[in-house]
Amino acid sequence: MAQDLDTVFAALADPTRRAILSMLLEDDMAVTDVADPFEMSLAAISKHLGVLTKARLISQERRGRVKWCKLEPDAMKSASVWMQGFGQFEPVHLDAFERFLAVELQDEDPVTQIDGSDVSG
């Protein structure tokens, strides 16, 4: 559906949300841990996670008082398929680590942030 593409692309348009997705590529995470490397409030991250969930790019499962966030690549796949209509984009075969790097390198800012180097107060 077109509306799915609306929400998926809109979700991907924000660098914070893309950073969150690449963090979740490593492992499932609790909301608080997702929020940790960012300078913004927990509530803001919670909203971002809501946007990602609505776009079905992630799923959230509550276990006890902790809500675990998990990457759901299918939604991204359908967007990717739509894009493929515009050219034969070579699939660039990557192994797990290279996939991670590919994402990290395209998205520069969040890496610095996630690294937690020197985030000014």
Place this chain on the structure above:
Amino acid sequence: MAQDLDTVFAALADPTRRAILSMLLEDDMAVTDVADPFEMSLAAISKHLGVLTKARLISQERRGRVKWCKLEPDAMKSASVWMQGFGQFEPVHLDAFERFLAVELQDEDPVTQIDGSDVSG
């Protein structure tokens, strides 16, 4: 760069703009002709084309008093590469006509609009 992805994904998040892109898949078009199937004003379409141009998803070349719009698939490709970090999306080998259909079918509304059937006011 991350900012490129911002503008590309944001541009793709709007159904009118995706419809424009799939129209341009068939052929280059003048701004007026792009606007024709839509119910909104020419100025609105002009703005949409501006967003697409800024994202480098299209280019615009003025020839006489007509401005021609041309699809530029490279920007979409870089977004597509970013996405591939999240999974091995099979490349779905399509020929030219099938590529066009793939795009059209994913994006339903615009087709109806382009068809000009009955878009309520």
Place this chain on the structure above:
DNA sequence: CGTATATTCAACCAATCGGTTGACGATTGC
């Protein structure tokens, strides 16, 4: 039980978005 932790909710804010209208600047053609 009481308190700390995890997360969301609600209200608010400034900025951006997607659309409108009317005026305007170029270019074309009778």
Place this chain on the structure above:
DNA sequence: GCAATCGTCAACCGATTGGTTGAATATACG
């Protein structure tokens, strides 16, 4: 030259976005 065509610009509008803060809700722990 003058009128029609092509396209953008500027001002405006309501809705949405991305952030804040403070309070509220659950769950866990000691």
